[in-house]
Amino acid sequence: MKIALVGYGKMGHMIKNCALSLGHEVVATIDVISDDADIKVSAGDGQAVARAVKSSGADGVIEFSHPTAVLGNINALLPLGIPIVVGTTGWNSKFDEVSKLASDCGGTIMTSSNFSIGVNMLYKIIEEAVKIMEPWQEYDISTWEMHHNQKADSPSGTALEIAKRILKNTNKKTEMVVDAFHEKPKPEQLHVSSTRCGAVPGTHTVFFDSPADTIEITHTARSREGFALGAVHALERLCDGLKTGRLVKGKLYGMQDLF
Numbered sequence: 001m002k003i004a005l006v007g008y009g010k011m012g013h014m015i016k017n018c019a020l021s022l023g024h025e026v027v028a029t030i031d032v033i034s035d036d037a038d039i040k041v042s043a044g045d046g047q048a049v050a051r052a053v054k055s056s057g058a059d060g061v062i063e064f065s066h067p068t069a070v071l072g073n074i075n076a077l078l079p080l081g082i083p084i085v086v087g088t089t090g091w092n093s094k095f096d097e098v099s100k101l102a103s104d105c106g107g108t109i110m111t112s113s114n115f116s117i118g119v120n121m122l123y124k125i126i127e128e129a130v131k132i133m134e135p136w137q138e139y140d141i142s143t144w145e146m147h148h149n150q151k152a153d154s155p156s157g158t159a160l161e162i163a164k165r166i167l168k169n170t171n172k173k174t175e176m177v178v179d180a181f182h183e184k185p186k187p188e189q190l191h192v193s194s195t196r197c198g199a200v201p202g203t204h205t206v207f208f209d210s211p212a213d214t215i216e217i218t219h220t221a222r223s224r225e226g227f228a229l230g231a232v233h234a235l236e237r238l239c240d241g242l243k244t245g246r247l248v249k250g251k252l253y254g255m256q257d258l259f
Ligand SMILES: NC(=O)c1ccc[n+]([C@@H]2O[C@H](COP(=O)([O-])OP(=O)(O)OC[C@H]3O[C@@H](n4cnc5c(N)ncnc54)[C@H](O)[C@@H]3O)[C@@H](O)[C@H]2O)c1
Pocket: 006, 007, 008, 009, 010, 011, 012, 030, 031, 032, 033, 034, 041, 042, 043, 044, 045, 049, 064, 065, 066, 067, 069, 073, 086, 087, 088, 089, 112, 113, 114, 115, 116, 224, 227
């Protein structure tokens, strides 16, 4: 596959290495400041990004840039009709708008706030575990995450997604609590707690606890490479899905559509 990379920062570089190691060709790296990018564009010039992608002859695009740039890039790239995988975060509120644009112009896009294959498996495993646990009132549920001390937000987007999926599959919990408790928690409150320490790339655990035992389901990331690998696999499967007819053009897909 010929891949164009939009955004050639930390993730862009890792994605290039992963793509090459999986036998793909990276036909263009496009960025606003990165010194070693093939093509430089002005910040906010989505049309220049689209022109660069088109002239590269790419079969697919992977976009990991900046929350302020991502929508302009998507709007300009979608009409090209080339499948796009978007890892840049911070535009969830625009999903409906982008879905409509995809359907109007026939472009296809896949996005996820976490492209790690393992984390996406974890989501499914947790959903099943919560369903299994549902009839057993002894089992309480909580979730915890740990990240490096440079992370600016807490809880992580992944922890919030885990909590969302727990709440969707149980009647035991109806409310997420991300702050410290200053009184006894109510049974229906789902505690989502965070620790920041050192260089930890990301650990997420769900606890199912009864008076007799604890079940812990943990995902431990070793590096950010898992995101890069997942993004390349997402583009491969998006292109394959369109070829076989399992996926159709003109849609906004999520990673869950691959599991
Ligand atoms: N979905 C996931 O799994 C996942 C994983 C890791 C990071 N991310 C997200 O990916 C994004 C990039 O992360 P990063 O660590 O590579 O950041 P980074 O700052 O290292 O790199 C971003 C690059 O994008 C470039 N850029 C900015 N505006 C641009 C534009 N208009 N066109 C082209 N390039 C532009 C910047 O110059 C920079 O080189 C962030 O939003 C981050 O949160 C998502």
